[in-house]
Amino acid sequence: MSVSTAVDHSARKHSQVLACTMARAADLAYKDESAVEATAREWGFDRVRHHHTRFTPPFPLQDTQAYTIASSEMIITGFRGTEPAQIRDWLSDITTPPRPGPANAGYIHYGFGEALDSVLPSVEAALSEFQDNGQTVWFTGHSLGGALAMLAGCRIYLEAPRLRADGIYTFGQPRTCDRILAASCNKGFKDRLHRYVNNNDIVPQLPPEPVYTHVDTLHYIDSTGRIRPTAPVLGALGDRLKGATADLFAPASDGLRDHSITRYIAAMEKNLTPVR
Secondary structure (H helix, E strand, O other): OEOOOOOOOOOOOOOHHHHHHHHHHHHHOOOOHHHHHHHHHHOOOOEEEEEEEEEOOOOOOEEEEEEEEEOOOEEEEEEOOOOHHHHHHHHHOOOOOOEEOHHHOOEEOHHHHHHHHHHHHHHHHHHHHHOOOOOEEEEEEEOHHHHHHHHHHHHHHHHOHHHOOOEEEEEOOOOOEOHHHHHHHHHHHHHHEEEEEEOOOOHHHOOOOOOOEOOOOOEEEOOOOOEEOOOOOOOHHHHHHHHHOOOOOOHHHHHHHOOOHHHHHHHHHHOOOOEO
């Protein structure tokens, strides 16, 4: 038995199959342009745009990378993440003040806002060009890419609603905004925004509350790889401890190990019904 990698271009609502597709699409954002184009063709997408920009956050010059692929029924934009050491640097900088969020609704992390500003015009141009047949629009990303996917969807919803995403999937996404903007997203997206967190993944726990927070929707992957509709209130500490002690030789590494996109994809596939 195997797990199907086929993409359902007609998908209109959340399913575990669609979530698995979005996890693979988030991983694709880490590949080079030729790999993105080859995979897009394999998945049935005939149009591709690459987005590669530079910006200067509080840290040295950074790149923002993403891609948009389109078929006659579906459009996916995948935002690239960053290395664990780099994202940790971003999130540990407590001296950088937040900046106003989309449409001045609340506040967002300054570095994420700068990264989004650098790439969103290119993404919006691709969406405007490709959405010529009423295609559904989906955003996805892992780590920093998840933050950008969430903020891009929120900004377009508030500032350019004609391009509003039908769904946003994030994996290992850090906290990006304050409670005011999170409330706007909770109200505007409802069942469209899906945030996956793998057990002890350290990145979703940063930057610290109360300045930054998450939107409500959560899919928690427990220490056995089972996806739950939310993090369990009772037994959560025990489950996290179980994951943290799975590797007796390096228990402290679990927070970074669980952040790997390959771990997210493995969990997505594990929760699918195998194809005979």
